[in-house]
Amino acid sequence: MTHDRAGQPAQAGDLEDLAHLVTAYYTRTPDALNPDHRVAFGTSGHRGSSLDDAFNEAHILATTQAIVEYRAGKGITGPLYLGRDTHALSEPAWTSALEVLGGNGVDVLIDAADRFTPTPAVSHAILRHNSDLPTALADGIVVTPSHNPPRDGGFKYNPPTGGPAGSDATSVIQDRANELLAAGLDGVRRVPLATALATVARPFDYLGTYVDDLPNLVDLDAVRSAGIRIGADPMGGAAVDYWGAIADRHRLDLTVVNPLVDATWRFMTLDSDGRIRMDCSSPHAMASLIGARDRFDIATGNDADSDRHGIVTPDAGLMNPNHYLSVAIEYLYTHRPGWGAGTRVGKTLVSSSMIDRVVAGLGRELVEVPVGFKWFVPGLLSGELGFGGEESAGASFLRRDGRVWTTDKDGIALALLASEILAVTGTSPSARYRDLTARYGDPAYARVDAPADRAQKATLAALSPEAVTATELAGEPITATLTAAPGNGAPLGGLKVSTASAWFAARPSGTEDKYKIYAESFRGPDHLAQVQDAARDLVSRALAVAG
Numbered sequence: 001m002t003h004d005r006a007g008q009p010a011q012a013g014d015l016e017d018l019a020h021l022v023t024a025y026y027t028r029t030p031d032a033l034n035p036d037h038r039v040a041f042g043t044s045g046h047r048g049s050s051l052d053d054a055f056n057e058a059h060i061l062a063t064t065q066a067i068v069e070y071r072a073g074k075g076i077t078g079p080l081y082l083g084r085d086t087h088a089l090s091e092p093a094w095t096s097a098l099e100v101l102g103g104n105g106v107d108v109l110i111d112a113a114d115r116f117t118p119t120p121a122v123s124h125a126i127l128r129h130n131s132d133l134p135t136a137l138a139d140g141i142v143v144t145p146s147h148n149p150p151r152d153g154g155f156k157y158n159p160p161t162g163g164p165a166g167s168d169a170t171s172v173i174q175d176r177a178n179e180l181l182a183a184g185l186d187g188v189r190r191v192p193l194a195t196a197l198a199t200v201a202r203p204f205d206y207l208g209t210y211v212d213d214l215p216n217l218v219d220l221d222a223v224r225s226a227g228i229r230i231g232a233d234p235m236g237g238a239a240v241d242y243w244g245a246i247a248d249r250h251r252l253d254l255t256v257v258n259p260l261v262d263a264t265w266r267f268m269t270l271d272s273d274g275r276i277r278m279d280c281s282s283p284h285a286m287a288s289l290i291g292a293r294d295r296f297d298i299a300t301g302n303d304a305d306s307d308r309h310g311i312v313t314p315d316a317g318l319m320n321p322n323h324y325l326s327v328a329i330e331y332l333y334t335h336r337p338g339w340g341a342g343t344r345v346g347k348t349l350v351s352s353s354m355i356d357r358v359v360a361g362l363g364r365e366l367v368e369v370p371v372g373f374k375w376f377v378p379g380l381l382s383g384e385l386g387f388g389g390e391e392s393a394g395a396s397f398l399r400r401d402g403r404v405w406t407t408d409k410d411g412i413a414l415a416l417l418a419s420e421i422l423a424v425t426g427t428s429p430s431a432r433y434r435d436l437t438a439r440y441g442d443p444a445y446a447r448v449d450a451p452a453d454r455a456q457k458a459t460l461a462a463l464s465p466e467a468v469t470a471t472e473l474a475g476e477p478i479t480a481t482l483t484a485a486p487g488n489g490a491p492l493g494g495l496k497v498s499t500a501s502a503w504f505a506a507r508p509s510g511t512e513d514k515y516k517i518y519a520e521s522f523r524g525p526d527h528l529a530q531v532q533d534a535a536r537d538l539v540s541r542a543l544a545v546a547g
Helices: 018-027 057-073 090-103 119-132 167-182 193-199 206-211 220-226 240-249 287-291 321-332 354-362 373-382 411-425 429-440 454-461 525-546
Strands: 045-049 080-084 108-111 139-143 152-158 201-204 230-233 254-256 298-302 309-313 344-348 366-369 385-390 394-397 444-451 480-484 491-498 502-508 514-521
Touching: 018 090, 045 057, 057 090, 057 139, 057 152, 057 167, 080 090, 080 119, 090 108, 090 139, 090 152, 090 193, 119 139, 119 152, 119 206, 119 411, 152 167, 193 201, 206 240, 220 411, 230 240, 230 287, 240 254, 240 411, 287 309, 298 411, 309 321, 309 411, 309 429, 321 354, 321 385, 321 394, 321 411, 321 429, 344 354, 344 373, 354 366, 354 429, 366 373, 373 385, 373 394, 394 411, 411 429, 444 525, 454 491, 454 502, 454 514, 454 525, 491 525, 502 525, 514 525
Parallel strands: 080 108, 080 139, 108 201, 230 254, 230 298, 344 366, 344 385
Antiparallel strands: 045 152, 139 152, 298 309, 385 394, 444 514, 480 491, 491 502, 502 514
């Protein structure tokens, strides 16, 4: 159910007590025997709140020490690029990490202006360093919980590939961090912040390095020549300085809609559940920018670490992320002559099948992977994938000459691409999506949740195709039942069932007692509802068989 104040401005009672939040970071001690208090790396690192004993100083000290030991074991001898977003817990965690990095003598590159660093700027910096100095590889840490509410903190590791770490790294780091927690941090080496700043930290111009390189990714000359009026909303996040610099350095008609940074995010409109959440794919969280859509030809939003994008057009308002991914793919693969003819397209299995139809129409090969941007990293790094995108408004793509740009999600790049599409084609991304539906059909897509306890979630994550005994879904014969991704054979951690015109995927939630059902139908909303009902029943029966 949508909250009755969803899309309305936050009120005083919605705001987090930041002093209480930060005090809890330093004063509360997690119980290493409590599963809810342990370090747990999901698809985007460890996340939690200090108020829940899930993101406290002990977590960050232990996790940073575990990262130091991991990189030493892998022979990573170059610098570590350290960035943070604007969440209230990000600076304390950044400080704790720097103290441990200093205690271990790790060379650390921090923002030269002592400001905020978008996730894509960290990935870009790692890849640039490793291209120039492959004998002394660099890696990085980004302190961010992405679009999560203000009470949360997040901490993620990017290895020398520049993108999110795979489970081969995160499992080692997570287990070692929990060992250190259980040992009362015995084994963590740490120095005072002043010592770390004086001995191991060096300034790095993340902003200039990233912003000055953008013309090699996006045709900004076309955007400037066409006079595209851009409204960019950093949503109080790490892109706040970047958008102004992009406007100035590349002489674009670009207005930073809201330059305010306030860790309570008091200027936000509430998300669908009535909470403050910097989700640029949510029409409720983006209500203010949608309301200003007629002021700009293209308006864009980013989440707190700028790895996600939201695209707003005058004719359609906020685009559905799946719709924009489809448009971006169709445009890029017809307007990037520097990309090879064999360059493939990457998508997650819960992204729209409109992408499948667009890719087939382009005569390209589709690579479907499980949820998590880490699966796109090898392909983007090698140039075999021109584009990798996921349904939650995260994507990245290659430079105009076919070389890697970032191997982490880049919301700034996808936002600028929307202006290039309008400048070059004269058609808005939303209008181009309507053209795609005329050619390929108009799918209805939604995600709903269903309750599941810890045991049921574990069963769902480990299902085999044989657990599904049904032969049809919502009146259509089942054509495929998958528990592994066809693009790389990796486990889905759930189930996907397809028919000729519809599909659903079910995955357990990593943080709540529920599972998520993603579903789509090219036969309209009524058939989609039938697919969702059938999916709940099919999953329940599959769990019973497997259990």
